[in-house]
Amino acid sequence: MAIIQWYPGHIAKAERELKQQLKNVDVVLEVLDARIPLASQHPQVSQWVGNKPRLLVINRQDMIPESLHSEWMAWFQTQGYSPYLTDAQQGKGIKPLLKAAQKAGEAINEKRRSRGMRDRAVRAVVMGFPNVGKSALINRLVGRKVVRSARKAGVTRQLKWVRISQQIDLLDAPGVIPPKLEDQNAAIKLAICDDIGEAAYDLQNTAAELIELLKQFDDNEIFTQRYNLPVNNLTGYAYVAILAERRHHNDKERTARELLNDFRKGLMGTIPLELPPTLPTRI
Known part of the structure; x- marks a missing residue:
């Protein structure tokens, strides 16, 4: 595995x-990222946030099977979180999240009123790894396009406050990652899902790792239906090589990019790369 x-x-x-x-x-x-909720959870956020109210937004719910929605919700609740499932691209799950953010901040104004001070807008921050859908989520919360949004890492590069209403202000923050990615298995998943810059990884290695992960969730259906090439006992690298020979005149780089893009766009289907720890390893 490449570092x-x-x-x-x-x-x-x-x-x-x-x-x-x-x-x-x-x-x-x-x-x-709903496909990798554990890998896309920044290990230092708890330390940074302290005792502030914290809402987990599991975005891209459309990219995993519906059967997993309640499973992830239940698991995160056992860990003490308040999870909300959303699809920021389509605007699903936005209203409950907005209400929860306003409610979580009400305590601030209760304290201000007790001191004879006027209410002020609740200040919320939207944070997470690059390309998990933060800007798209903010645009949905505001109800119009106020920040740049694209399905690639590194679009948001500076902090920006956005007023949603008289009740709430949102801070759009660039994606944050640990200075060193200690868990390389998680890093591979971030690369596969494009939640980290392309400069960080090799396309062919990452596509091969994707094949290995998919083999855990599907015996042959994905590979046979979309590529007419069953995986059988092939390694990820061998699969990329054979597919390149069949489809792209041995161009492995082009083949690797095609495989990754097919996964990222959902063309392979609704496929998770992680399951709640309480579930079996296959679905």
């Missing part, structure tokens, strides 16, 4: 600024 590391300068700067802004924030919305 994956990525920590560009704009992310280091954004992390420093985010830590400063967190002092002024009332509520934290941490956005996860």
Whole structure:
């Protein structure tokens, strides 16, 4: 397995600024990728957030089977979180999340009123790994396009406050990642899902790892139906090589990109790369 590391300068700067802004924030919305909710959870967020109310947003719910929605919700609840499933692209799950963010911040104004102070807008921050859908979520929460949104890492490069209403202000933060990716299995999943910059990984290696992961969830159906090439006992690298020979004149780079894009766009189907720890390893 090739080592994956990525920590560009704009992310280091954004992390420093985010830590400063967190002092002024009332509520934290941490956005996860539904395909990899565990791998896309930043290991240091709990330390940064402290005792502030924290809502977990499991975005891209449309990219995993519906049968897993309640399973992930239940598992995160056992871990003490308040999870919300969303599809920011289609606007699903937005209203309950907005209400929860407002409610979580009500305590701030109760304290202000008890001191004879006026109410102010609740300040919430939307944070998470790159490309998990933070900007798309903010645009849905606001009800119009106020921040740039694209399905690739590194689009948001600076912190920006956005007013949703008189009741709530949102801080859009660039994607943050640990300075060192200690868990390389998680890093591979982040690369497969495009939740980390392409400069961090090799396309062919990552596509081969995708094949290995898919073999855990599906014996042959995905491979046979979409590529007319059953995986059988092939390794991920062998599968990429044979598919390249059959479809792209031995161009493994092009084949690897095609495999990854097919997964990322959902063309292979609704496929998770992680399951709640309480479930069996196959679905």
